[in-house]
Amino acid sequence: MSVLNPSIKRPNLFKFTVPMVAAFGAIFGFITGNIYHQPLIGLFAGVIVGALLAMGLDRLAALPRWQKIWGTSAAFAVVGAIFGGVGGIVGGAVVGLSMGWFTTWIGSGRYRAGVPSYYTPGQVLWHNSFLFICAFVFFFLIAPLLPVAWLSFNAEDFFTFTPEMLSFKAEGYSLKHYYDFLGSDEWMVPLKNSLIIAPIATLISVSLGTLAAIGLSQSHVPGRQAIMAVLISPMIVPLIISATGMFFFYAPLGNWLQANLGLNQAFVGYVKVILAHAVLGIPFVIITVTATLVGFDRSLTRAAANMGADPVTTFFRIQMPLILPGVISGGLFAFITSFDEVVVVLFVGSARQQTLPWQMFTGLREQISPTILAAATILVTVSILLLTTVELLRRRSERLRGMSPG
Amino acid sequence: MSDTTQEPMLAADGRPLKQSLARALRRQKLRALMLIAPLLIFVMVTFIIPILSMLFRSVENEIVSNTLPHTVVALQEWDSSTGEAPDENVFRHLYFDLFKASEAKEHTKLGTRLNYERTGLSSVFRTTGRRLDDMGSDFQDPLEDINENFKEGAFWYEMLSGEGGEELLESRRALWARLTGESMAGDIGFTPSPQMADMLPWATRAYTDFAIWTVIDDQDVVAEEDPWEAVYAGLAQDLQSEQTQTEIAAYDGPGAQALKDAVANLDQLPEVNFKAAFIDAKEDWGTTDLWSTMQVFSSNYTTGYFLNAVDLELTPEGVQAKPENQQIYMQLFMRTLWMALVITGACILLGYPVAWLLANLPMRTANTLMILVLLPFWTSLLVRTSAWKVLLQQQGVINDILVWLGFVGDANRLILMNNATGTIIAMTHILLPFMILPLYSVMKTIPPSYLRAAKSLGATNWTAFWRVYFPQSVPGIGAGSILVFILAIGYYITPEIVGGTSGIFISNRIAYHISSSLNWGLAAALGTILLVVVLVLYWAYDKIVGIDNVKLGG
Amino acid sequence: MKLVTKLMTPLAAATAIAALSGAAVADDHMSSDMTIVSWGGAYQDSQIKAYADPYLEMNDGVSITWDESSAEAVAKMRAMNEAGNVTWDLVDVTAASAMRLCDEGLAMEVDHDEILAAAPDGTSASDDFGDLIVSDCFIPQIVYSTTVGYRTDLVPEGTPEPSNICDLFDLATYPGKRSLEKRPINTMEWALLCDGVAKEDVYDVLATEEGQEQALAKLDTIRDEVIWWSAGADTPQLLADGEVFMGSTYNGRLFSAIVEQDQPIGMLWDAQVFDLDGWVIPADLPEERLARVKDFVKFATDTQRLADQAKYISYGPARESSAPLVGKHAELGIEMAPHMPTDPNNAQNTFLYNYEFWADYRDDIDAKFQAWLAQ
Known part of the structure; x- marks a missing residue:
């Protein structure tokens, strides 16, 4: 992939581009025709439209690519509007977008952009199919989030696309579920609880887990396998068993803390949930950190020791920076484990420690309401924003440091 | 090396090198253990011990002997093959055991426990529990008619208390403690008289039980309370014995007159026949089925739950298969394993190309695409599952689109959920990031030059991939698979929501027994079996791939 | 490895928020x-x-x-x-x-x-x-009562709306999916009632092996059309989606869907089970x-x-x-x-949840019911 072809030849218009685009058009034509129960007519219409589009856009070779694509999309949308109203516009725009993109992609020869010039057509075809497969998997990953976001604007209290929503009428939509989420203690308190519990639990599992992983990576550890099995066990015991088992342990522990240390009940409640979640996060930290340590060059610590660094300095200055990525990704898994955990907290926690997943769980069970979807949409948006910001900052710092992107 | 035999090699500090090395090794080991210790202790205490104690419930069965201690002993001599219910002796013990249990409200727990093994026992215990007072009142009323003193709590206290009966008191207290699970410690203000314990054994024992319960649980003063009906029943039972009658004739301590009156008017008391009384309360007591179930499950530990968990049952005739219409667990275990396997396979198929793409794209593009992998990860499992419900149901998005496009008739919408398909699709989606991330981190370490080298040496694309690249990515597949498989096997919320009846896992049954049927013993047995399966897989994985090769992103 | 830093940002943000809100935990109004x-x-x-x-x-x-x-x-x-x-x-x-x-x-x-x-x-x-x-x-x-709701707009044309509990089992007249609770309670009683067992005999029959078989056999007739629910919110959602034609749920939920949410749903009071x-x-x-x-x-x-x-x-x-x-x-x-379920007009034909019976037979019948479901 890294071997880019410097000069891409435009393929022959009539031998390649027109048939390809016509075939692509045929697929759309067939599907569209099928809606009106005339698949064959649609197929022929698609072939003709595809061929014409390929030739038409070839004439406009001088125009920038994006203008061709959006132009096609707009043209298709207008046709769609004539036949199918608002839905037709959307459908037409989408079909136009794909047709336009495909035509320019094929027509300009960009489809060979990612492969070395010596590839045979078969290899190019395989390469591009592979990309399509990947695109499909990414779509599969993201697809369920789309209806979530869409339905969160539902004006009704069900998880159902109403006819008003489908015809894009304003009365089918409302922000009431967002008001419900942002404006009520019912949701804000659980959110706050989750944001208290998850980071602290993560901190505990990461610090203890990292130490233990370093210990485990030493060359002579008696009973290494057994210890490893014990530390991994929270991941493999079915959660419902863990939940009840832990309940019986944490309840007397809580009583003891309250009676002997004079801690108040709410605080003890948090402690219990945090400890339970910390244990559940530990296997992830152990697995990731030991994995990073496997490739760790031990001569580095020896070199540091040779130069007079004490073990603590060695750890923080040499070892830690190198295994940090493993530690962080372990921490991420641990955080998600806590942030998305519902079974254990239902047992171990009490109403005051109600977390976001708990609230969602009772919400789903007792009263299905799109407020849950609004909550999810907000969380997803926040994480997109955060992830994008970080990526942008990273690129900026790379640019500042004069590193090439890549 | 030959001269080392004469003079050991010395380390810098003058010690023999061997010794010095051994010491260093020991210190190294110690340091490693010191690093591991905090976490190990933490996990041991906060997880392993609670889990083991939970799993211990799968064999624990002390409830029968704790609730009916004397009955269980008496029942040992009974032979279920005679076809006759046990004799009066067993019923007599049953009465006094059960009376105590019903005062402490433990008898219904026993009923529930035995009901797991034999339908209908729950109501036998509950119904009988309500009749126990009446059974005692049958004796209390005539006794009080014979001598008014029997009405007085203080009279009983004076008659039965004495010195030197600590042994009896403590043994009764121990039985109470076993029954209630509490210590029952404390000053009772009553010690049974050994003389009375000899003369009126049943009444004294019943009164001692009453005294302990009155003081410890109700926090009343013994002498001021009227005794339980069981004490009167005990006295009536004692009075049947000729030896007791002779001893009463010679007795002149407190309450002597009342006892003598009672002996003189013995004909006013109804016949003492606990067996008849129990059968009258609930006729099931006259059947052998009930008693043989009790006998089979009277030991403190049982394999019953485990047998139930594999569709077998423990009967007086030994271990038998359950009736076919009640066999569910083996099928569920098989289905769980099979579906977890399918889900793992689907994750490999979908995850491998994506991980390969991410590992081979320029950093900038890869990072952007990685957001797509991580987004679902940041979305609550519950939300994603409900989203799949919206997508997959018959009036859902996918079916709507297919119908709109004309590929599927409105009448023949596809059934994509409430079956195994739904579970597999939703869980593949949920677990896919757990496959992609480890695969990605392993593939990232495979130098692309290997592939190019293979190709330049004349390998086709396929050969280069299959013979060079793929073997190096196997640890990633292994790590992802074990992670996905183990997580899948224990899931229950997603199957519950989209799985219908044919797409649920064994965990759903475990959850059902924990929170709905309250059969925790069976839940623990099912959980233990599941855990053993996972541990065996984990062990096999460790042997084949090595757990060190597991990588989760990074 | 840079990827990882990116992953961590939400975590870091969350920690900051946690630190801010941490003080709120300490308050004690127990x-x-x-x-x-x-x-x-x-x-x-x-x-x-x-x-x-x-x-x-x-x-x-x-x-x-x-x-x-x-x-x-x-x-x-x-x-x-x-x-x-x-x-x-x-x-x-x-x-x-x-x-x-x-x-x-x-x-x-x-x-x-x-x-x-x-x-x-x-x-x-x-x-x-x-x-x-x-x-x-x-x-x-x-x-409250457990009763049956149905989609009014999916009733076949020319057919009266369902009015009898046995319409639940009548796939010929009222085609479409059903939703029933994923447990034997109520479901088994309705099945027997609609299989010709007199109301007063239902529990006597259900206590026998043959009676349980009979109920399951009746359920077999609609089994392919049933979606089994376990959470109270399920049936109203399924009805609102048009995913099922008829389904059992609590009367309060049907009231909410029909009157408050204005969905095209109707309900039966026949053989409602009081609880x-x-x-x-x-x-x-x-x-x-x-x-x-x-x-x-x-x-x-x-x-x-x-x-x-x-x-x-x-x-x-x-x-x-x-x-x-x-x-x-x-x-x-x-x-x-x-x-109200207790309104005389609604309570013409009712059932009372038999607590005693189900306390005894729940485990046993449930095992059979689950085995039947799993077949």
């Missing part, structure tokens, strides 16, 4: 706080509006924490009791659960006349509640907490409060004296009485 356990959703809302809010207004310094755990109440109370750490003060459960809790000594036995208010005309509480006090531990609140819901007080509460709970319960179950609750949800008040006071819906202003 001294006069009650934890009340209920079902969440519209039902809990009706409790809050009808009695919790007025009570809090009258009692300064008291606060209530709601815990929506009634669905797991029995399991959690048993666990709490075993662990010696009962954090709940008052629990809303169904009558069957209350009996179970009472049997196991997990709920406190109460003297209804002592702790509950008498009716305004002086009738004692135990007479006012009458037969609905099915257990010594149980303080009834409402009568009760009410409070239990956990056993062995410390004096101080007990006193507080008793005070609340006395208020929350008096005649007016129970009648008020019916303004918000269509469940019948458990007190006889509340029935005449049932008024109009708080927001819609419609008369609530005709929507």
